[in-house]
Amino acid sequence: MVPLTVENIKKSFDNVQALRGVNLQVEKGQIYGLIGPDGAGKTTLMRIVVTLLNADEGEIYFLGKPTKNNIGFVRANVGYMPQRFSLYPDLTVEENLRFFGDLFDVPQAVQTKRMEKLYQFSRLGPFKNRRADALSGGMKQKLALSCMLMHEPGVMVLDEPTYGVDPVSRAELWDILKQLASEGKSILVSTAYMDEAELCDQVGLIFKGKILASGKPTDLTQSLKRLIYLITTNNAHQLYLQLQTVFPAQDCNLFGNGVHLIDRKQLGLEQIKKTLLDRQIEFHDIQPIQPDIEDTFLELIHQREVPA
Amino acid sequence: MSEPWAVQVKDLTRKFGDFTAVDHVSFKVKKGEIFGFLGANGAGKTTTIRMLCGLLLPTSGQATVGGFDVYSQPDLIKQNIGYMSQRFSLYEDLTVRENIEFYGGIYGLKRKQIRQKTDELLDYLHLTDRADTLTAQLPLGLKQRMALSTALLHDPEIIFLDEPTSGVDPESRRQFWLLIYELAARGKTIFVTTHFMDEAEYCQRISIMQNGKIIELDEPQKLKTKYQASTMQQVFLKAIGEIAQ
Amino acid sequence: MNRTFKSIVRKEFLHILRDYQTLIIIFIMPIIMLIMFGYAITLEMRHIEVAVVDHARTPQSRQLLSHLQSSDFFVIKAYDPPESQFESLLQKRQVRCIMVIPADFSLSLTGERFTPVQLLIDASDPNAANFIQNYFQKISALFNAENNPQFKFPFEIVPRFLFNPNLKSEYFFVPGLIAIIVLLISALLTSIAIVREKERGTFEQILVSPVHAYQIILGKVIPYIILGFVDSVIILLIGHFWFQVPVHGSILLLLATLILYLLTGLSFGLFVSTITDSQRTAMLIALLMTILPTILLSGFIFPVPSMPVIFQYISQIIPATHFLKIIRGILLKGIGLWELKAPILYLTLLSALMIGLSIKKFKVSLE
Ligand SMILES: Nc1ncnc2c1ncn2[C@@H]1O[C@H](COP(=O)(O)OP(=O)(O)OP(=O)(O)O)[C@@H](O)[C@H]1O
Ligand SMILES: [Mg+2]
Numbered sequence: 001m002v003p004l005t006v007e008n009i010k011k012s013f014d015n016v017q018a019l020r021g022v023n024l025q026v027e028k029g030q031i032y033g034l035i036g037p038d039g040a041g042k043t044t045l046m047r048i049v050v051t052l053l054n055a056d057e058g059e060i061y062f063l064g065k066p067t068k069n070n071i072g073f074v075r076a077n078v079g080y081m082p083q084r085f086s087l088y089p090d091l092t093v094e095e096n097l098r099f100f101g102d103l104f105d106v107p108q109a110v111q112t113k114r115m116e117k118l119y120q121f122s123r124l125g126p127f128k129n130r131r132a133d134a135l136s137g138g139m140k141q142k143l144a145l146s147c148m149l150m151h152e153p154g155v156m157v158l159d160e161p162t163y164g165v166d167p168v169s170r171a172e173l174w175d176i177l178k179q180l181a182s183e184g185k186s187i188l189v190s191t192a193y194m195d196e197a198e199l200c201d202q203v204g205l206i207f208k209g210k211i212l213a214s215g216k217p218t219d220l221t222q223s224l225k226r227l228i229y230l231i232t233t234n235n236a237h238q239l240y241l242q243l244q245t246v247f248p249a250q251d252c253n254l255f256g257n258g259v260h261l262i263d264r265k266q267l268g269l270e271q272i273k274k275t276l277l278d279r280q281i282e283f284h285d286i287q288p289i290q291p292d293i294e295d296t297f298l299e300l301i302h303q304r305e306v307p308a
Numbered sequence: 309m310s311e312p313w314a315v316q317v318k319d320l321t322r323k324f325g326d327f328t329a330v331d332h333v334s335f336k337v338k339k340g341e342i343f344g345f346l347g348a349n350g351a352g353k354t355t356t357i358r359m360l361c362g363l364l365l366p367t368s369g370q371a372t373v374g375g376f377d378v379y380s381q382p383d384l385i386k387q388n389i390g391y392m393s394q395r396f397s398l399y400e401d402l403t404v405r406e407n408i409e410f411y412g413g414i415y416g417l418k419r420k421q422i423r424q425k426t427d428e429l430l431d432y433l434h435l436t437d438r439a440d441t442l443t444a445q446l447p448l449g450l451k452q453r454m455a456l457s458t459a460l461l462h463d464p465e466i467i468f469l470d471e472p473t474s475g476v477d478p479e480s481r482r483q484f485w486l487l488i489y490e491l492a493a494r495g496k497t498i499f500v501t502t503h504f505m506d507e508a509e510y511c512q513r514i515s516i517m518q519n520g521k522i523i524e525l526d527e528p529q530k531l532k533t534k535y536q537a538s539t540m541q542q543v544f545l546k547a548i549g550e551i552a553q
Numbered sequence: 554m555n556r557t558f559k560s561i562v563r564k565e566f567l568h569i570l571r572d573y574q575t576l577i578i579i580f581i582m583p584i585i586m587l588i589m590f591g592y593a594i595t596l597e598m599r600h601i602e603v604a605v606v607d608h609a610r611t612p613q614s615r616q617l618l619s620h621l622q623s624s625d626f627f628v629i630k631a632y633d634p635p636e637s638q639f640e641s642l643l644q645k646r647q648v649r650c651i652m653v654i655p656a657d658f659s660l661s662l663t664g665e666r667f668t669p670v671q672l673l674i675d676a677s678d679p680n681a682a683n684f685i686q687n688y689f690q691k692i693s694a695l696f697n698a699e700n701n702p703q704f705k706f707p708f709e710i711v712p713r714f715l716f717n718p719n720l721k722s723e724y725f726f727v728p729g730l731i732a733i734i735v736l737l738i739s740a741l742l743t744s745i746a747i748v749r750e751k752e753r754g755t756f757e758q759i760l761v762s763p764v765h766a767y768q769i770i771l772g773k774v775i776p777y778i779i780l781g782f783v784d785s786v787i788i789l790l791i792g793h794f795w796f797q798v799p800v801h802g803s804i805l806l807l808l809a810t811l812i813l814y815l816l817t818g819l820s821f822g823l824f825v826s827t828i829t830d831s832q833r834t835a836m837l838i839a840l841l842m843t844i845l846p847t848i849l850l851s852g853f854i855f856p857v858p859s860m861p862v863i864f865q866y867i868s869q870i871i872p873a874t875h876f877l878k879i880i881r882g883i884l885l886k887g888i889g890l891w892e893l894k895a896p897i898l899y900l901t902l903l904s905a906l907m908i909g910l911s912i913k914k915f916k917v918s919l920e
Contacts, residue, residue, distance in 0.1 A: 035477075036477065037447065037449070037477040037479055037480065038447035038448040038449045038450070038475075038476065038477050038480060039446075039447030039448075083475075123348075123349075123350075127350070134324065135350065136349055136350040136351075136353075136354060137349075137354065137394045137395065137471065138348075138349030138350065138503070139349045139350045141349075142349060160475055163474055163475045164349075164394070164471055164474040164475070164503060165349060165503065166347070166348045166349045166503050166544075166548075167503065167505055167541055167544050167545060167548075168348060168544070168545060168548045168549065169348070169349060170503075171545065192474075192475050192476060192477055192478075192481075193504070194478055195541070236509075236510070237489045237510070253482070254482055254485065254486075254510075255506060256505065256506030256507070256508070256509035256510070256539065256540060257506075257509065257538075257539065294478050297477075297478055297479070298478060298479060298482075301479050358757075361761045362761065363757060363760055363761060383763055386761055386762060386763045387763045389761065391757075391758070391761040392758075393754060393757045393758060395754050397754070397755060397757075397758040398755070399564070399568070399755055401567075401568060401571040401572070402564065402567055402568075402571070406564070406567055409560065409563075410560050410561075410563070410564045411758075411762075412560070413556055413557060413559065413560020413561070413563070413564075414557050414560055414561065414759060414762045414764050415557070415762055415763070416556050416557050416763075417556070418556065419556070459758075
């Protein structure tokens with residue numbers, strides 16, 4: 001039995017079509033990552049999955065049962081972390097954790113054990129007696145996430161759990177998610193960090209209410225079928241602007257390590273190098289690279305969006 | 309204001325009760341520089357920025373912003389900086405146009421100026437046909453670009469951005485950074501915090517903060533060399549990791 | 554800096570207009586309250602304390618008294634108090650009415666003379682006064698039917714209403730309602746409006762701009778002054794045209810004092826918002842500091858003279874007590890500025906004090 005199946009979900013608000021037929025499956029022990037531009041419909045989809053919203057069309061099966069007439073069952077068996085999860089600002093870190101533990105009927109001893117584990121990733125241990133409203137933005141987010149993780153239901157739905165979380169904690173958080181998955185939990189998670197998408201078992205790229213592409217991260221990146229060159233330089237922004245005068249804007253993308261150039265016309269390394277030299281564009285090095293999820297994301301979006 | 313420093317901070321400290329959130333921090337930011345202010349959650353970044361913007365009084369230490377002292381000249385500082393807070397700087401129940409007009413208004417722009425700036429801005433953000441939608445309905449990336457633009461209506465010299473791109477998708481983040489670059493090209497000083505390590509590489513210099521102290525401050529390339537890392541992500545993990553042990 | 558200020562006012566108005574649910578409540582609430590007070594409130598009454606003065610001392614007069622006593626509607630609390638004590642008896646609410654039987658009572662019963670039995674009723678609670686009068690009417694009818702059925706109205710009870718001669722309850726609750734609603738809008742809504750902005754985080758954005766504290770404060774407050782003013786005028790209009798509340802005094806003075814009172818309310822709201830950070834606390838403190846004392850201690854529901862002494866003193870601190878003096882004076886008695894100088898001065902000083910305190914406490918930072 002597949003823990004979570006989403007079939008042809010459609011949803012409109014007023015005159016906006018938020019979802020136009022979304023299909024996906026989360027298998028047991030799997031982490032399914034939803035990525036997509038802001039406003040693509042990630043949050044709406046998640047809310048429908050956890051029965052907070054009703055779909056206009058389509059069906060969702062949660063642990064084999066249709067969610068429509070099993071709202072109570074879904075809510076009892078799903079762990080959901082909304083995008084802007086709010087804590088009790090007047091309770092301390094530990095009181096918040098305990099409260100959510102109690103809410104889901106987690107035995108005291110288990111609560112204490114889980115709390116230790118969660119403090120490890122969140123580094124909130126030293127602050128357990130501080131009121132939640134005196135925490136920094138990222139600390140609040142980590143606490144909210146920890147609250148949700150106080151109970152470990154079979155299916156978890158996490159809407160941007162790492163919003164504003166620093167790299168160290170993100171890495172540790174993903175260790176926890178991986179471990180939960182290996183224990184057989186199914187996790188549907190959305191994220192704005194593309195390095196996190198690479199850690200998922202399945203990734204779905206959602207755009208304007210439709211899943212454009214989905215599959216294992218490696219499958220997705222291979223589906224790009226385009227050669228990408230990394231061009232490095234001192235001043236990446238400068239290079240980026242110059243490249244745009246030679247190549248179509250949607251083929252140049254600024255990255256931390258330089259500019260990624262998509263060789264859409266299959267010019268080849270030598271030809272590109274020559275063009276750059278002809279145009280007197282300064283650069284250190286150019287080399288072909290394996291596209292990653294971020295390249296894939298940008299390419300898929302650019303194909304569909306009229307360049308501004 | 310012929311000195312080359314936009315921001316000068318010496319031994320800046322802020323305590324909450326007996327907890328020291330910012331602990332004798334010293335650094336300088338050059339005029340026209342994009343300065344990345346990185347650090348673990350709760351390291352004290354927001355607290356530092358708030359002190360520099362005149363929102364919080366330091367417990368001790370010195371700081372000047374644009375040549376003005378944070379203790380004695382907060383009003384002058386406020387006229388010369390733009391600030392985007394970590395969350396919600398726009399009114400969600402106002403329309404796009406109303407938000408822009410409001411912020412133009414509180415900086416004392418003339419009505420004609422406001423109208424002109426509003427049109428410019430709407431055009432720039434490709435929002436002209438959505439000018440009368442409620443801000444709540446905009447996607448986050450666009451909201452953040454709009455927030456930045458409203459913080460710039462009074463043409464400040466120094467701009468503080470506290471996690472402007474958190475939760476923003478890769479495409480919109482790039483758009484946001486193009487805006488930042490453009491500002492830097494016009495000689496503005498940018499002081500930005502982020503948890504995206506690729507963005508750290510877009511900065512000319514970065515500092516890494518942990519437990520109220522600055523533990524690294526240099527150009528990204530030099531830090532990568534120092535930590536023998538190929539990305540800033542690795543630098544960050546190593547730097548913070550070492551301290552944690 | 555004028556522009557800055559204008560744009561804050563404009564923005565605040567937009568917030569109010571966008572939040573149309575609150576807006577509807579603001580305009581519907583006074584109407585519902587008026588109807589509730591005007592029609593729905595009747596008090597069941599028993600054991601009303603009376604004092605009797607029997608100048609006749611005849612069998613007939615005693616019979617009348619025993620009629621009175623046999624109903625459990627009245628309890629005779631005092632016999633033959635001297636006339637000099639009448640007013641204080643009523644004022645202290647020891648009795649609610651005083652019946653005076655004239656010396657020629659029995660005489661006139663046999664003759665065809667008009668016999669006025671005088672009844673003094675405390676009409677500060679008009680509903681109760683009405684009730685009392687009706688009941689006396691019944692008793693007199695009963696008494697006449699038993700004693701001399703051939704005469705239609707051999708004796709009559711002539712009531713005299715003290716403290717509110719026309720027995721108009723609207724006269725009393727219309728000013729009271731204004732006092733409450735103005736406070737609700739000015740104190741409660743302003744304090745919430747400021748604190749909400751703190752909670753949402755947009756305050757931070759305003760604080761880093763060169764706006765002055767007083768501009769933020771005034772800018773946020775002015776829309777609510779207008780709102781409260783419009784609301785009060787609505788109540789006054791309904792009160793005047795529907796419930797016939799008279800306006801004997803100067804309308805200009807009335808509106809001016811209304812604004813003064815609005816200011817007092819706002820100054821309290823501001824003060825509350827400077828000392829709190831959450832909407833919930835702001836609401837409770839505003840309720841506790843302004844609305845509750847206004848309803849309970851200003852003389853709106855319970856007459857001040859009948860309160861325990863300590864509360865009488867407290868009621869003198871409450872702005873609404875003074876506002877009620879002013880507005881009742883202008884509406885019902887038609888008195889002018891000079892007679893009202895004391896309460897007006899008090900409200901002015903109080904507002905100035907509270908506004909001063911607020912501006913001083915208002916944090917231009919996030920401490
Ligand atoms: N009002 C306050 N009272 C008590 N402690 C506070 C207060 N504000 C902040 N702190 C503490 O100060 C420390 C620094 O917080 P700050 O918000 O500056 O962190 P940050 O570096 O911005 O973190 P993040 O990346 O999560 O935004 C934290 O430990 C936080 O809990
Ligand atoms: Mg912060």
